[in-house]
Amino acid sequence: KDLILKKAREVCTCNRQTIIAAFCQLFPVLDWLPHYNVKMQLLGDVISGLLVGIVAIPQSISYSLLANQDPIYGIYTNFFCNIIYVVMATSRHNSVGSFGVLCLMIGQSVNRHLQLAGYSDDNTGSLLMGNSTSFGNGTGACDRSCYAITVALSLSFLVGLYQILLGVLQLGFVAVYLSEPLLSGFVTGSSLTIITSQMKYLLGLKIPRHEGVGSFILTWVDLFRYIQNTNICDLVTSLVALAVIVPVKEINDRYKEKMKAPFPIELLVVIVATVVSYYFNFEKQYKSAVCGNIPTGFRKPTLPDINLFSSLAVDALPIAVIGFAMTVSLAEIFGKKHGYAVRANQEMIAIGMCNLIPSFFYCFASSAALTKTLLKESTGTQTQVSGLVTSLVLLLVLLWIAPLFYSLQTSILGVVTIVNLRGGLRKFHDTPRMWQLSKLDTVVWWTTMLSSTLITTEIGLLVGVCFALLCIIFRTQRPRATLLGKVSNTEIYEDQSTYKQLSSIANIKIFRFESSLYYANKDYFKAVLYQKTGVNPILLAAKHQRVEAQANAETGNSKRFFGTGFGCLKPAKKRTEKPPADACPPSIDMHTLILDCGAMQFIDTVGLSVLKEIHHDYKEIGVQLLLANCNPSIRHRLREG
Numbered sequence: 001k002d003l004i005l006k007k008a009r010e011v012c013t014c015n016r017q018t019i020i021a022a023f024c025q026l027f028p029v030l031d032w033l034p035h036y037n038v039k040m041q042l043l044g045d046v047i048s049g050l051l052v053g054i055v056a057i058p059q060s061i062s063y064s065l066l067a068n069q070d071p072i073y074g075i076y077t078n079f080f081c082n083i084i085y086v087v088m089a090t091s092r093h094n095s096v097g098s099f100g101v102l103c104l105m106i107g108q109s110v111n112r113h114l115q116l117a118g119y120s121d122d123n124t125g126s127l128l129m130g131n132s133t134s135f136g137n138g139t140g141a142c143d144r145s146c147y148a149i150t151v152a153l154s155l156s157f158l159v160g161l162y163q164i165l166l167g168v169l170q171l172g173f174v175a176v177y178l179s180e181p182l183l184s185g186f187v188t189g190s191s192l193t194i195i196t197s198q199m200k201y202l203l204g205l206k207i208p209r210h211e212g213v214g215s216f217i218l219t220w221v222d223l224f225r226y227i228q229n230t231n232i233c234d235l236v237t238s239l240v241a242l243a244v245i246v247p248v249k250e251i252n253d254r255y256k257e258k259m260k261a262p263f264p265i266e267l268l269v270v271i272v273a274t275v276v277s278y279y280f281n282f283e284k285q286y287k288s289a290v291c292g293n294i295p296t297g298f299r300k301p302t303l304p305d306i307n308l309f310s311s312l313a314v315d316a317l318p319i320a321v322i323g324f325a326m327t328v329s330l331a332e333i334f335g336k337k338h339g340y341a342v343r344a345n346q347e348m349i350a351i352g353m354c355n356l357i358p359s360f361f362y363c364f365a366s367s368a369a370l371t372k373t374l375l376k377e378s379t380g381t382q383t384q385v386s387g388l389v390t391s392l393v394l395l396l397v398l399l400w401i402a403p404l405f406y407s408l409q410t411s412i413l414g415v416v417t418i419v420n421l422r423g424g425l426r427k428f429h430d431t432p433r434m435w436q437l438s439k440l441d442t443v444v445w446w447t448t449m450l451s452s453t454l455i456t457t458e459i460g461l462l463v464g465v466c467f468a469l470l471c472i473i474f475r476t477q478r479p480r481a482t483l484l485g486k487v488s489n490t491e492i493y494e495d496q497s498t499y500k501q502l503s504s505i506a507n508i509k510i511f512r513f514e515s516s517l518y519y520a521n522k523d524y525f526k527a528v529l530y531q532k533t534g535v536n537p538i539l540l541a542a543k544h545q546r547v548e549a550q551a552n553a554e555t556g557n558s559k560r561f562f563g564t565g566f567g568c569l570k571p572a573k574k575r576t577e578k579p580p581a582d583a584c585p586p587s588i589d590m591h592t593l594i595l596d597c598g599a600m601q602f603i604d605t606v607g608l609s610v611l612k613e614i615h616h617d618y619k620e621i622g623v624q625l626l627l628a629n630c631n632p633s634i635r636h637r638l639r640e641g
Helices: 002-012 016-026 029-035 038-066 071-088 100-117 144-168 172-177 180-203 215-225 232-254 265-279 306-338 344-361 370-378 385-405 410-419 427-437 439-454 457-477 522-533 537-565 570-577 605-620 632-640
Strands: 481-487 493-495 508-513 592-596 624-628
Touching: 016 029, 016 344, 029 071, 038 071, 038 100, 038 180, 038 265, 038 370, 038 385, 038 410, 071 344, 071 385, 100 144, 100 180, 100 306, 100 457, 144 306, 144 344, 172 306, 172 457, 180 215, 180 232, 180 306, 180 410, 180 427, 180 439, 180 457, 215 439, 232 265, 232 410, 265 385, 265 410, 306 344, 306 370, 306 457, 427 439, 439 457, 481 522, 508 522, 522 605, 537 605, 605 624, 605 632
Parallel strands: 508 592, 592 624
Antiparallel strands: 481 493, 481 508
């Protein structure tokens, strides 16, 4: 009771110093901004922020298409989340905003709810007769576009709420279950799904957006079924854009160390394509799909639709997990590279706020974006002030520039999205090397990638996590087990099957089990122990019993024979003292078995029972069992048990 009261007083102490410390912990900007060096840091932050902002313009618009939203909402998302992240982040290099994988998952959820609500599967805002809902700010009936952003902002609210709860409850360790091969396979599988979803824009086809299991295959079937309806104008502009963007991006990657900043080819292609589409009137002349009217300015804040929470609660969970996993992993990578500390739980709260607060301003879920973070780090950013500069660039677009993108073809946005997925597709080249390093990790990668592609992204992530955990169990269930030999003239003992010229100790065998002993590997432990030592105490004990039974039977026969025939018992006693050779118990070549427990981290109650069992069994055949290299926790468990 006294200890609890003491700890409670320490935690609940409220004075000026603790309040300031709590605020600085929750808002790290209060800690680093007063020490900001304008002369040393401002130039790098401004240049980096401008370049990231330039790249964010086409990505914001193209990823909106992926999330099944109007272009303006992608710009809103990138604008608001950058400002909030500046205030609350511990990472100096992360760039937050719309992320391809999250946009795919958001788009799937939005499309599913649009279909449930009865909206047609087209890109135009068609009014739904008899099923229209009032918009959050009371501007009238809710069309398809309005309902889509209502679903997305409600989803963003739940995602942010989940992430904040994980951060407040100090559950940042959840991210450790998303291993690098698993995340890499998930991103690659999601990249293939994204490319598939964007192909209809590149070809100018109007095909339904499939959801659920097998959507990847069904989409490709529809693409080939309606291939004759391809819009030649969209196809040509897509091919030209790919032919221009991909080589320049490759040059940027190859010479990034020599170039002060990468060439903003995406923005240039978007501007040129918009101008060409406007002057040649692609929309009317060739029926090309364009972005249409993009409004300027900001909309009045709105509340998420509480009625959608129950149906979105499950959809929000994988989005929240992937979002904070990407954010925390990127923050830790660059924090380690540049030598500063990153707090994982604070990063979760920060990205949660980046999703929770913007959900009131018509934004969808966001996270740290890999391509923009790499660009930000490579162009000399020093602090998150660069995020404010990026938001200023997007503010210019929101206030004045956005309507100029009216004639931009959606096929160009599809090209921008696909080109930014090159990193995920390059992972295929790494699989042979991964196979050489770890076959099990490679299997995890392929399993996650294929399940994310062929089933659904959410189920694929779940399958990947479960399979990775099963692989860990499999590794501990059948670990390596060896007999040890002694290195000559030393006290070093090593594996006899790996090292040569090791000497064995007469009548003593040393067995090493390279895993903890618990319920899942108890049977394998006993089987491999008997196999390696060549001594199965249960079988030997059974042979002993058979020999004794046989000897007793012969003794009984002799008693009856001598008792009835000669009335003499002494010869029978002599015969029992010297049984025949084939009735002798089998001999073994050891008197001591040593278990090297150095690799055992823990032993559960089942493992303890196994040790008791084999100790008893070996004792029955005259072999003493010794334990070596037991750590303190195992010794404690042995004493208690």
